[in-house]
Amino acid sequence: MLTLTPGKVSLATLEDIWRYELAVTLDAEARTRIAASAARVAKAAQGSEAVYGVNTGFGKLASIRIAAEDTATLQRNLIRSHCCGVGEATPRAIVRLMMALKLISLGRGASGAGEAVVDLLEAMLEAGVTPVIPEQGSVGASGDLAPLAHMAGAMIGEGEAEYGGEVLPASKALEKAGLGPITLGPKDGLALINGTQFSTAHTLAGLFEAQHAANISLISSALSIDAAKASTAPLLAEIHELRGHPGQISAAATMRDLLEGSQIRESHRDDDPRVQDPYCLRCQPQVTGAAMDMLALAGTTLSREANAATDNPLILTDGDRIVSGGNFHAEPVAFAADMIALALAEIGSISQRRVALLVDPTLSFDLPPFLAADPGLNSGLMIAEVTSAALMSENKHLANPCSTDSTPTSANQEDHVSMAAHGARRLNRMAGNLFRILGIEIFCAAEGIRFRAPEQTSTSLQAVLDQFGKAIEPLTEDRFLAPDLATAAELARGGTLLAATKLDFPELKDSEHG
Numbered sequence: 164m165l166t167l168t169p170g171k172v173s174l175a176t177l178e179d180i181w182r183y184e185l186a187v188t189l190d191a192e193a194r195t196r197i198a199a200s201a202a203r204v205a206k207a208a209q210g211s212e213a214v215y216g217v218n219t220g221f222g223k224l225a226s227i228r229i230a231a232e233d234t235a236t237l238q239r240n241l242i243r244s245h246c247c248g249v250g251e252a253t254p255r256a257i258v259r260l261m262m263a264l265k266l267i268s269l270g271r272g273a274s275g276a277g278e279a280v281v282d283l284l285e286a287m288l289e290a291g292v293t294p295v296i297p298e299q300g301s302v303g304a305s306g307d308l309a310p311l312a313h314m315a316g317a318m319i320g321e322g323e324a325e326y327g328g329e330v331l332p333a334s335k336a337l338e339k340a341g342l343g344p345i346t347l348g349p350k351d352g353l354a355l356i357n358g359t360q361f362s363t364a365h366t367l368a369g370l371f372e373a374q375h376a377a378n379i380s381l382i383s384s385a386l387s388i389d390a391a392k393a394s395t396a397p398l399l400a401e402i403h404e405l406r407g408h409p410g411q412i413s414a415a416a417t418m419r420d421l422l423e424g425s426q427i428r429e430s431h432r433d434d435d436p437r438v439q440d441p442y443c444l445r446c447q448p449q450v451t452g453a454a455m456d457m458l459a460l461a462g463t464t465l466s467r468e469a470n471a472a473t474d475n476p477l478i479l480t481d482g483d484r485i486v487s488g489g490n491f492h493a494e495p496v497a498f499a500a501d502m503i504a505l506a507l508a509e510i511g512s513i514s515q516r517r518v519a520l521l522v523d524p525t526l527s528f529d530l531p532p533f534l535a536a537d538p539g540l541n542s543g544l545m546i547a548e549v550t551s552a553a554l555m556s557e558n559k560h561l562a563n564p565c566s567t568d569s570t571p572t573s574a575n576q577e578d579h580v581s582m583a584a585h586g587a588r589r590l591n592r593m594a595g596n597l598f599r600i601l602g603i604e605i606f607c608a609a610e611g612i613r614f615r616a617p618e619q620t621s622t623s624l625q626a627v628l629d630q631f632g633k634a635i636e637p638l639t640e641d642r643f644l645a646p647d648l649a650t651a652a653e654l655a656r657g658g659t660l661l662a663a664t665k666l667d668f669p670e671l672k673d674s675e676h677g
Contacts, residue, residue: 170271178371301362304491311355315337357473370458410453412448418448422620422621514555
């Protein structure tokens with residue numbers, strides 16, 4: 164079990180929580196802060212001063228005062244009324260990351276939630292009780308209200324939860340896990356549903372997938388360079404150092420390492436078939452490097468957001484104040500999601516152009532049309548390229564910004580919203596499309612390199628091809644290709660191809676939390 168220190172949780176830790184579905188607990192100092200803020204809220208609930216959401220109604224109903232004896236009912240009704248999500252269930256790993264993010268946020272000690280809330284969240288993660296959270300319903304301001312309400316609903320025994328591979332009524336899932344629902348304290352419900360954790364969890368998962376895809380694209384592009392008998396001169400370190408962008412420098416260095424020792428490259432080093440290669444081969448470090456730099460910027464934003472207190476009102480214990488603010492507004496997350504979407508689209512765009520080049524006999528330098536054995540009788544990878552074009556185009560549409568699409572809600576009280584949830588949710592679909600494009604490129608490059616025999620590619624790239632060949636046979640004649648394309652996408656999305664190279668690849672650098 165991981166112990167989390169709110170304010171200092173790194174991207175690497177968050178990725179481990181998401182990827183391996185780890186259980187977590189807060190450190191002792193966080194518990195002290197939580198107890199202090201909860202005590203301040205309990206005092207306010209008994210006082211005469213109006214405190215939003217503690218002894219008042221919510222949103223446009225904030226002017227209505229609530230009696231002290233009705234605070235538990237107020238919080239329970241808040242959760243029930245906000246459980247308005249629709250659509251497919253959120254993937255379990257995303258929900259678990261969302262629950263961990265909520266723990267981190269509460270652990271800053273500015274939310275006023277009671278320790279019972281933290282205890283149950285930790286216990287549910289450890290026992291594997293995962294609330295069923297519909298994906299649609301958040302506009303990313305005033306918090307991810309509907310999704311977080313479904314999380315909180317499971318905690319009070321309402322709605323549904325997954326346990327032991329079954330979807331059950333939440334009260335039953337808790338019971339089977341040896342847990343029980345909680346009674347909400349005077350700000351517990353509001354602290355649980357105000358916040359950006361649904362949007363942030365989705366966006367973090369998109370970030371981790373995008374960084375992996377960027378690294379896979381360095382492999383696929385290096386394979387394509389050998390398959391197309393392209394020059395490696397554009398990878399020279401001096402070129403990239405003169406520009407100075409870290410992602411570009413790193414991408415070129417990795418590609419040089421991948422191609423080191425290629426017999427195919429040496430066979431035409433003194434007589435390159437083209438004076439200059441097309442941009443999709445020559446400018447891969449510039450394009451994917453720029454995407455990697457943008458992912459790094461998005462990572463900085465998300466690292467801060469993951470460690471932030473994002474609900475409302477906030478308890479400022481140093482000054483003994485409870486203050487309404489707007490930290491629930493997910494504009495930073497929406498911008499990060501838009502940046503990640505752009506990176507996913509562009510990595511796929513340049514990869515697809517390499518696929519198109521490899522199957523086009525006018526561009527691929529003496530490879531057979533569509534990489535087909537006995538062209539004409541066989542169509543080879545003709546329609547696989549068309550599929551890659553369809554996927555690329557879909558990602559272009561999905562990459563349009565969501566953060567600019569505000570719409571007023573809640574009787575114009577919430578009159579500018581971020582749409583972060585929309586921006587975040589599309590990233591999984593875009594990543595899936597991108598891994599399919601990259602899988603097709605690796606398939607095409609593998610066929611192209613096969614046609615270059617007896618010259619061999621580099622040791623690192625041959626290790627990738629050997630791993631690829633264990634799952635997908637060479638295309639010696641036309642066959643039903645859909646299963647092969649699905650397998651290629653799985654290989655691209657998994658970790659075996661990176662591991663096969665035995666090289667170090669660029670990683671996300673967490674400038675905020677080590």
